[in-house]
Amino acid sequence: MSDFDASLMQDFLTESTELIEQLDADLVKLESIDEDGQGELLNASFRALHTIKGAASFLGLDNVINFAHVAEDALNRLRKGEISVNTEVMDALLQSADVVRKQIDELSSGLEAQEAPQELVDQLHAIIKNQPANAQAEEAVATQAETTGEKQEADDQGLPGSPLQLPPQKQDLLEFMVADMQDYANQMEEVVGQFGNDATCEEAATSLAEIADNLSKTAEFFELDSLNGAIKLLIQITSTIGDAPREVVDEMAIRIRGIKWMLDEQSIWLEQGRALDWKLETITERVATLCKHETLADDITGAHENNPVQVLLLDGVMSAPADPAPETCATQNEEATLSDATTASPAAETSATPETAQDDDSEDKPAANKVAPAKQVAAEQTIRVEVGRLESLLNLVGQLVLNKNRVLAQTRMLEELNLEQEKLESFNAAAGELDRLMGELQVSVMKTRMQPLAKLFDRYPRVIRDLARQTGKQIDLQLVGKETEVDKTVLENLSDPLVHILRNSADHGVEDPEVRKAAGKNPKGTIKLEANHQGSHVRVAIIDDGKGLDREVIGNKAIEKGLTTPDQLEKLDDSDVFRFIFEAGFSTAAVVSDLSGRGVGMDVVRTNISKLNGTINIVSTKGKGTTIEILIPLTVAIMPAMIVGVGKHLYSIPLQSIEEIVRPEEGEVSTIQGQRVMRLRDTVLPLTDMRKRLNETGDEEGGKFAVVVSVGGQRAGLCVDRLVGQQEIVIKPLDDSYTQGGPFSGATIREDGKVSLILDVVQLIRQSPQALEKRAA
Amino acid sequence: MSDQLNEFTGESVNNQADKDLLQLVSFVVGAEEYAIPILAVQEINRMMDITRVPQSPAFVEGVINLRGKVIPVVDLRKRFGMAIHENTGDERIIVVEVQGESEARVIGFTVDKVNRVLRIGSDIVEPAPNMASGADSEYVLGVGKLDEGLLILLSLDKLFSQRELELAATAAGNDTTAQAA
Incomplete structure (x- = not known):
């Protein structure tokens, strides 16, 4: 493979991976949405698949092309409403997405993309061949899978204009003709600037006349009255503009640009199979006036402020936008303004940008809201960085x-x-x-380094859907706050735990529909995946309305496993008992359900979360459901910390886990069952002597300060000798096997070049004497 | 024997003449002179501030800042079970790279004094005597008979291996007592 190919291939892989993920999400969404909303999703899915296919054909990836083509055909049947969305079809389509993803994976690991499994191809063919539910649909239309400009009856509402009516033999040419029209429109744009100068005016008129002539031929192809009318106006203008007086030329020029804008709009929508309708009466009248070299009424002249959209509004070509308040913004040029409204991305190709700026005055208003394609929502301007x-x-x-x-x-x-x-x-x-x-x-x-949790969350509807299909349950997965951003490392480490918890919730939490009905619940279970920021932490909660955890069963299992004793168990509160499910080898399957093999991996949850300095909290009510709450610091590389002295050494405590720092007075400290505690307002705080904990020696009375730390509801007071100050610390891994085992989450380098260790608050709290006592077997 | 010593010759063996030559760095710990292959040595530093890491194995002196990277430092005296002695100012930290179970580890270790860089023929090296049996002597690769005395050739991989860590932990008495407290 040549270098040229390699870089293209890389682009293809990156783009396709994203498209496939989007496709997957859209397909899953399709199933749960009512028919009105399906059109848009189907279109999006179709486009994704089509783009992959297009790029693949450029690279000559036959296996990908062939399969994408078949899948696309099947999808197209759905899109045209010839078959309806049902589980069998969706299964096949989702599997198709998997196949394409696999092919992309194979390509990215340097292999050839494998052929798709014949079974699936047959299944897709069955869907394609299946007699259309809608008897009117012609066989001919069904085979024209690739034509993007087909009519879609399903989603007439919300889209401008009317469906494009074209005889089948013209369908194939549509894309080509639209491109042609765009070409001419772009040429117009170049020429129209020359009208500003008297010397070039005549010359411009000649070339514009040529363009208009060509355009009229192209426009005829589409058999659209509005389009033809607009081009007739253009021809009319060009025939008289050459020797028109200055004021008239200006008015004409802006209308040419207006028409150019209309052409752009029309081409965008023609690609989507929509024909736009314009009201041309007023503009025809005004153009006629101008062509007689007469000026327009004073209140019309100049009112457009050189904005082609404005002129179209004035001339009544299209109706006023929703927000008509014009806000003059002299510095912003038209390109930015208009592209905002139409393509939303300044980086978009110029062909899609209605106007390049000839002058700098413009109206900063979303004039084209109504006609702009609704789906082209603001795309962020991004560059890819390794x-x-x-x-x-x-x-x-x-x-x-x-x-x-x-x-x-x-x-x-x-x-x-x-x-x-x-x-x-x-x-x-x-x-x-x-x-x-x-x-x-x-x-x-x-x-x-921050990325939205959507990157993870959007994968889960598929997981839940498949699981629901396998188990015959009905599960509704709700995603809340997926726009919440977390550090890349956090995101990566959250991926596995969340899958495990979700699977567990779906498998063991949510009951079978009959059981739910009998218990007076909605037969459809709900799992809610919720994320939000809480200070410098991010909180992710998995909430199900299933049967909840059974304290007794888990407790008995824990005793059986030797994790606790009956006496100990009695003293533990519910959330501590539930925490046993995160112990390695603690099979939840045996505890709460007959389904086997699903309990594996909950210890992965605990390991990964604690690697991120996070905590897990479980709240569960029998019969009502379970809430598993994960709390993780936002970032993992640099953080503010409190530097404290214990004995002769300095340690760092992450500021995010510090609640407050107090000086315990003599009278406030007491001992409960050998555990030093202090009264802090109305609570009892267990104290940990950090000198003892860190094997420090020291004669003088120490532990003057109690640093109150809390993680996920658990609190402890760490008694330190000195407070040095607050500082930004850079976390260095302390991952050599020689230095593991202590209550440290890492090390940091102090300003004098010395190393200071970062205390692992999670471990300190978990192993605080009180907790150790609780846990002692 | 020659197999065992391949570790020592490393990449320096380019021509026939060098084939049997070992290029070593020698240092003193206690009364003995030890040697390791020069290619394993990343750098030799003067003593610097070592930050103690509580609840690590007893022979781990702590961690140091090696230009932004935090690496563990082993006290070879403790590692060999010798008595701690007064500082003389000659102590050095030798930083080496050893092959861990999954990835290369960078480890520093303290020695009483760095002696010299020397080349010796592999023919004067004898396998480690069996009398020093017991698992702990596995890290002795061989003994070089020099005119002025014996040179103990160490295997760094064995000296700092995970297994040695466990053995040493049980032998030297890991100070994990506090962990249970």
């Missing part, structure tokens, strides 16, 4: 933060020297500025 580059950027920022800390430390030292006040101040100011800028840089870089 992850490796982001990683190295983050590393650099990490180093910079350390250096900044050093500079700040030097600043403090300078203050102790007897320097001139002025010099000191200017140095301080510079250091302060550096601190502030570093903070901003850090936030910006961290943001580049």
Whole structure:
């Protein structure tokens, strides 16, 4: 494969992977949506598949093309409403998406894409051959799978204009003719600028006349009255504009641009199989006036402010937009304004952009809202960046933060020297500025690593759907807050745990429809996947309305496994008992259901979550359902921390887990069953002597401060000797087997170059004497 | 024997003449002179601040900041079960790369003194004597008979292997007592 191919291939793979994911999500959504909404989804699915096929054919990937073609045909039957959405069809289509995904995977690992399984191909052929439910649908239409401009009766509402009526033999040419029309429109745009100059005006008129002539031939193909009418106007203008007076030329020019805009709109919609209708009476009248070289009424002249959309509105070609309040924005050029309304992306090809700016005045208003394609929602302007580059950027920022800390430390030292006040101040100011800028840089870089949880969440409807099909349950998966953003690492580590929990909820939580009915519940179970930010943490909750966890069964199982004793068990509260399901080898299958093999992996949940410094909390009511709540810090690379001294050493405690810091007075500390506790307002806080915990020696009385930490509802007071201060720390892994085992989540480098360890609050709380006592077998 | 010593010759063996030559760095721990292949050594540093890591194996002195990377440092005296001695100023931290179970690890270890870089013929190296049996002596690859005395050739992979860690933990008494507290 040549280099040229390789880079194209990479683009193809990236794009197709995204398209397939979208396709998957859309297909699953299709099943649960009523018929009115299906049209748009079907179109989107079709486009995704079609794009993949197009790109694949460019690269000569025959196996992909052939299969995508068949799948596309099947999808097309659905799209045209010839068959209706049902589980069998959807199964086949979803499997098709899987096959294409597999082919893409094969290609990205450097293999050839395999042929699709014949069985599935046959199944798809069966769907294609299946006699149309709608008897009127012609066989000929069914075979024209690739033509994008077909009529879609299903989704007439919400789209502008009327379906394009074309005889079948013309269908094939549609795409070509639309491209042709766009070409001419673009040429018009070049020429129209020349009208501004008297010297070039005549010449421009001649070339425009040529273009208009060609256009009229193309337009005839579509058999559209509006389009033909508009082009007739154009011809009319070009025949007289050459020797028209200046004021008239200006009015004419803007109308030419208006017509050009109409052509653009029409071509976009023709590709979608829609023909737009315009009211041409007023504009015809005005053009006729202009052609007699007479000026228009004063209130019309110039009222368009050189905006072609505005002129079309004035001339009544299209109805006023929803928000008619024009807001003059002199600096913004038309390209930006109009592309906002039509293509939404400034980076879009110019052919789709109605006007290039000839002048800088324009109206900043969503004039084209009504006619602009609804589905072209604002696409973010993005560039792709290799992850490796982001990683190295983050590393650099990490180093910079350390250096900044050093500079700040030097600043403090300078203050102790007897320097001139002025010099000191200017140095301080510079250091302060550096601190502030570093903070901003850090936030910006961290943001580049943030990704919406939708990347994960959007995969799950498929998982749940398949599971529901397998088990014969009815499950409705609700996704809330999938736009919540988290760090890339967090996202990756959340993926497996969430699948495990969801599977568990669907499999063991939600009951069979009959059972649910008998219990007076809706036969359709609901699983809600909810995400939101809580301070510097992100909270992900999986809520089902199933049968809930059974304390007794889990407790007995835990005793059986030797994880606890009956006495101990009695003292544990519900959420502690439920936590046993995360123990390795604790088969939930045996506990709550007859289905086997599904309980595996809940310990993966716990491992992954604690790797992220997160916590899990389970709340469950028997018969009502279970809520599993995961709390994870937003980011994992740089964080603010409190530096504390224990004995001779300094340690860092992540600020995000610190609630407050108190100084326990003599009277407040007492001992309960050998455990030191302190009264903190109306609660009892277990205290951990950090000196003992970290094997520090020291003679003088220590542990003066209690750092109150809390993670996921559990709290503890860590008694430390000194408080040094708050600082941004860069987390370095402490992953060598020699240094694992202690209650540390990593290390950080201090401004003097020494290493200081980061305390793992989760582990400290879990292993706090109280918890250890609770857990002791 | 020669198989065993391949580790020592490493990539330096390019021509016939060099074939039997081992290029080593030698250092002193306690009374003995030890040697490791020069190619395994990343750098040799003066003593620096070592941050203690509570609840790690006893012979792990702590961690250091090696230009932004945090690496563990092993005290070879403790590793060999020798008495701790007063600082002399000659101590060095030798940073080496060893093959871990899944990936390469970078580890530092403290020695009393770094002696010299030397080349010796593999013919003067004898296999480790069996008398020093017991699992803990597995890391001795061989003994070089030099004119001025014996040189103990160490296998870094064995010295810092995971298995050794466990053995040493039981032998030296891991200070995990606090973990149970």
